[in-house]
Amino acid sequence: MAFKIDERTLADWLNEAGEHAVRVQDHLACQGQLDLGQVYDRMPLLLPQNR
Secondary structure, three states: OOOOOOHHHHHHHHHHHHHHHHHHHHHHOOOOOOOHHHHHHHHHHHOOOOO
């Protein structure tokens, strides 16, 4: 424990962050409020290079 954070606390934070991410995606992307062109423009940065 480098920062003396209980692993259960960290697990709770990660779970809450994941749930929040799902809610944001549902709110923005699934209701058409997100310009998917922005996502598409960044895809080459996120995908491994084809070599």
